Amino acid sequence: MICKHCGLEYPDDMEACPGCGTPNEDVEAQVMSEEERDAFEGVTIETGREGPRDGDWRVYDREDLRRQQEKEAKKAKWRGIWELVKMNARLVLVAAVLLLGVVFLLPTLLGFALVGVGAILVWTFFRNFFIRW
Numbered sequence: 001m002i003c004k005h006c007g008l009e010y011p012d013d014m015e016a017c018p019g020c021g022t023p024n025e026d027v028e029a030q031v032m033s034e035e036e037r038d039a040f041e042g043v044t045i046e047t048g049r050e051g052p053r054d055g056d057w058r059v060y061d062r063e064d065l066r067r068q069q070e071k072e073a074k075k076a077k078w079r080g081i082w083e084l085v086k087m088n089a090r091l092v093l094v095a096a097v098l099l100l101g102v103v104f105l106l107p108t109l110l111g112f113a114l115v116g117v118g119a120i121l122v123w124t125f126f127r128n129f130f131i132r133w
Contacts, residue, residue, distance in 0.1 A: 002009050003017035016023045
């Protein structure tokens with residue numbers, strides 16, 4: 001608790017300020033709007049979605065809210081990175097399939113092409129050879 005008279009901070013269970021002796025005043029909790037809560041510099045208590053329930057509250061201060069925002073920003077950053085990884089994994093998979101196709105299918109296709117060229121050369125050679133006779 002912070003003394004309203006001298007500004008000294010002391011434990012909540014004391015009945016008066018140890019510095020100046022001013023008695024504690026009972027402070028009622030106030031319900032704030034979202035705008036007031038965001039502008040408030042002190043500690044706030046958040047309740048559940050539909051109003052206060054037993055044990056359904058959490059104390060927030062600016063540091064908690066800042067940490068929560070940083071955590072959400074970090075999650076969003078990693079979510080974006082994961083999307084890039086997934087996209088890159090798909091690209092790598094496509095590239096691997098193309099590379100395997102080139103490595104395994106191209107020699108086969110080139111072999112068939114060479115056999116075809118060889119057959120054409122043999123046919124041309126024999127045709128020219130037999131036409132001269």
